[in-house]
Amino acid sequence: MGSDWPLVSLGDYCVKIGSGATPRGGSSVYKEYGEICLIRSQNIYNDGFKSQGLVYIDEDAAKKLKNVVIEKNDILLNITGDSVARVCLAVERYLPARVNQHVAIIRPNPKEFDARYLRYVISSPFMQKVLLNLASAGATRNALTKTMIETLEVSKPPLIIQKNIADCLESLDDKIFLNNETNQTLEQMAQALFKSWFVDFDPVFDNLLASVDFKLESLENRLPDNLKLKAQRRLAVLNSLENAAECKASLIALAHELQAQLPTKEATQAAVQILGKTAETPVKANVSANPKILAQHANTHFPNEFEHNEQLGWIPKGWESKTIDELCKINPESWTKKNAPEVVKYVDLANAKNGSVGEAIEYSFSEAPSRARRILRPHDTIIGVVRPANRSFAYVNEDNLTGSTGFAVVRANNQNCRAFAYFSLTNDDCIQEFTRIADGAAYPAIKPEDVAKTYCVYSNNKILDAFESIAGNIMSGVARNQTQTKTLTKLRDTLLPKLIAGEITINKDI
Known part of the structure; x- marks a missing residue:
């Protein structure tokens, strides 16, 4: 003992x-x-x-x-x-x-x-x-x-007991580590898809290139120089695919279908076939460099032309610029003395980092920090407005949480904007812009209004539905892993002092 x-x-x-x-x-x-x-x-x-x-x-x-x-x-x-x-x-x-x-x-x-x-x-x-x-x-x-x-x-204790204790705790740590690594990969996948659709506009370039049978010279007078360069890069990606010929043939068939405005059975089957094949391809951790995830979503919901937008520059034709507060509510709910619960699970800025919420601390409301006022709901995006370079942001997966007033809470008006809003506000370019405009040398901060007035490119509900279906499922997988990790962490932290004190013994075969 x-x-x-x-x-x-x-x-x-x-x-x-x-x-x-x-x-x-x-x-x-x-x-x-x-x-x-x-x-x-x-x-x-x-x-x-x-x-x-x-x-x-x-x-x-x-x-x-x-x-x-x-x-x-x-x-x-x-x-x-x-x-x-x-x-x-x-x-x-x-x-x-x-x-x-x-x-x-x-x-x-x-x-x-x-x-x-x-x-x-x-x-x-x-x-x-x-x-x-x-x-x-x-x-x-x-x-x-x-x-x-x-x-x-x-x-x-005897060396064999030391080893048994270490093996037990290490097995929990290994699973926690694996969950964290998996979640990083999952979020990278969703980020890569967002970048492909709403930043690089890969499906639009696919449709544009297919409309000219992938002959760049045919685009000479149709695109400004910066879009020509992007078209060249996109064509290089498509040419690097293992099934490049099949992919390009399917995209051409789809382009002809779009042009004729009359869906043909052959073109639809060809598009479905290539979408199915690429969707089955395993995605590597470095998904931004994996062309297969970028090639799988060209379809009739994406245009094949670009137009200039005053706020965002060149964007797909028919799309528009919108501010986040046109799609979401900012800080929609807060606790007051009249509506506050007896107990709150509090999330502060230090407990939200790079996409995930750590272990919330439970307080009676009367003893909770004065900043514990923001009501958080599952699928909210929270953005730390103080020192935005610290990347205190997260996608909320847990119910019954209370956030600091140091967060801007962003809640999508429609289900198909939940993941879209999160990635629009947490991509590297946006965080860098928040950092740039933060006021105050000692206490740099942005205002919730800065978050609200952030511009994003708005496509249409069919594209947003498709993105939410894919990215939302990915974020659900992240949530499941986070829940399991919290359970494993509590178990490890409970076992640790008891094992070391000899209050719990372990069979040497464990």
Whole structure:
């Protein structure tokens, strides 16, 4: 049992405890690509290693850090600043690597400690509190010293029990990681489809090219130079398809059908055939570079000409520019003292990131933050109006949530605009524009009116219905994975302290 497990000083059972250094020259010697990673505190989180912001150094700089070479299964611990005590395992695919002076390497003796188990111990709520208390004892900045780490007392069960505990928790973490990776891929798919239809206008170019039998010279006098260049690029994509000839033949048949305004059985069958074949093609994670997803949706709902629009430039003929508030309500509902529930599940700006909502915090309404006022419904889009560059936005999948007044809540008037509104407001170009117009040097922010007056290209209900059918299904898959991830995370966080304390035992076969 846990009460029988000895408490030992970490330094007595580790073959290495030590931090690195910043290479001479600092950030000026960092490289975007290379063979040797320099791992910094921003890469280390309790839920795992994050590659965002990872930098590289050359061989000369690495040789000067030869005492802090990271090995597989090393434990990486942040030892300074606001991120102090965050901990994760080194990830083998990022080796060889070094650490800077803000990160400590903890390398346990493998005959005494399972590194995975020890990482879970250090990331447990109790040990995190211990480390934060130690780090805050200094006069100026939060910091953990080598001596603090070496004298840290941890529970040491038999090695086989350590392995069983680590296996159990790691199996949950692996599933959580897989769900997160899957959701990133799913959202990339939906983003690529949005870009194809409503930014690059690929189906319109397909229909235009097909109307001239894919002879670019026939478009010489029909398009301005920038559209000619896009037509050339689109033709190159179509030519790169494995079934390029079949695809182009089907598009030509469809173009003839459009021209004649009389649907023919052969053309319809040809279009359906190519749509079916491309729809069955697996989509890779890098879907923006996958031409097959871009070629599968040319149909009679898309025009084959362009016209100039005052707000948006060249857009498909018959389409128009609209502002978001013409399609959606902005901040449609809020809690007041009269209508507020007794309890709210609160989502703040820090809890909505790059498309998903984290674990909401439950408060009684009387004790909730004063900003907990926005009523959120499933399929709402929430956009953080403060520091938009932080990308605090999400597609709401859960009921009974309350958002911060720091969000602009966008609710589509019609079902077929839900996914369309979300991707219109959260694509990179739009977030960059929000960042550009944000007022205030210390507290840059946009207004809900800025979100409301964002222009988007409006096609027609048939196209929006088709987009919602595809993208909406993708977002539903994301929602299912998010729900499962939250359940797994709660289970892991509940088991973690109980397993480490020996309150729960695990059969060694688990």
